[in-house]
Amino acid sequence: MNQILKRTFLPSLMAASLATVTLIPAQPAAADDEVLRDIGLGAASGVVSGFITRCGSVVDNAAKGAAAGAAVNGANGLRGNRRNRNLGQDVVVGAAAGTATGAITGGCRRPLNNAINGAAAGTVIHIYNNRK
Template identity: 65%
Template sequence: MNNILKRTLLPSLMAASLAGVTLVPAKPAAADDQVLRDAGIGAVTNVVTGAIRGNGRVLNNAVKGGVTGAAVNGANGLRNNRRNRSVVQDVGVGAGASAVTGVITGDSKDTLGNAVDGAAVGAAIHLLTK
C-alpha cells in the first residue's frame, strides 16, 4: 500500500510544485521590465544631458540616470493609479534622486546640475511612458 501511494502521489506532488515554482514569478516580471525600462530611459537621458552640459563622465552619468529612473518608477509604483502620473512628481523625484545620487557617487560639486539632469530624466520618463 505504501508503494502504491508513493507511485501515485509523488509524481502529482512534483508536478504541482514545479508548476507553482514556474508560474508564481510570472507576475513580478512585468514590474521588473518597467523598472528596467525606466532605468534605461534615465541612463540614456542623463548621458545626453551630461554631454550637453559638458559633464564628461559618461559612466557616472549613466549610473545616476539609471538610479534616477528607478526612483521615478518607484515613486509612481506607490500611487494607486499608475496611469494618472503627475509630471510635477516625476520631475521632482528625478531632481531629488539625481542630486542625492550625485552626492553618493562623489559628484557633489555640481548638485544643481545633477538636479537639472534628474529633472530632465523625470520629464523624459513621464513623456515616454505615458
Template identity: 70%
Template sequence: MNRILKRTFLPSLLAASLAGVTLVPAKPAAADDRILEDVGIGAAAGVVSGAIRGRGSVLNNAVKGGAAGAAVNGVNGTRRNPRNRNLGQDIGVGAAAGGVTGAVTRGRKDTLGDVVDGAAAGAAIHILRNRK
C-alpha cells in the same frame, strides 16, 4: 532524551526555516513591471543631459539617470492608478534622486548639475510613459 532531541532537530529546523524564508520569491513592494525600462530611459536621459551641459563622465551621468529612473518608477508604483502620472512629481523625484546619487558618487562637486540630470531623466520617463 529531551536534550538530545533539541540538539538534533533544532539546528536543522532553524536552517530549514531560514532557507524557506529566503527562497520564497516576493513581489516588489512599490515598483511596476517596467523598472528596467525606466532605468534605461533615465540612464540615456542622464547621458544626454550631461553631454549637453558638458559636465561629468558618461558613466556617472548614466548612473545618476538610472537612479532617477528607478526612483520615478518606485514612486509611480505606489499610486492606485499607475497611469495617473504627474509631470511635476516625476521631475521632482528625478531631481532629488539625481542630486542624492551625485552627492554620493562625486561628493557634491556639481550639485545643481546632478539635480538637472535627474530632472531630465524624470521628465523623459514621464513623456515616454504617457505617450504609450
C-alpha cells in the same frame, strides 16, 4: 565636534536613502519590464543631459539617470496609479534622485547640474510613459 558628526553621518545617510529609493522598489518588480525600461530610459537621458551640461563622466551620468528612473518608477508605483502620472512629481523625484546620486558618486561637484540631469530623466520617463 559638529563637523566630525556631519562628515561621519552625512555620507552614510545619503547612501542609505539612495539604497532605499533605488533598490527596495526594484525588488518586488524584478520581473516587471516597466522598471527596467524606466531605468534604461533614465540612464540614456542622463548621459545625454550630462553631455549637454558638460558635467561628470558618461558612467556617472548614466548612474544618476538610472537612479532617477528607478526613483520615478518607485514613486509612481507607490501611488498605485501608474497610468495617470504627474509631471511635477516625476521631475522633482528625478531631480532629488539625481542630486543624491551625484553627491554619493562625486563625479560632478555641482548639485544643480546633478539635479538637472535627474530632472531630465524624470521628464523623459514621464513623456515616454504618457505617450500611449
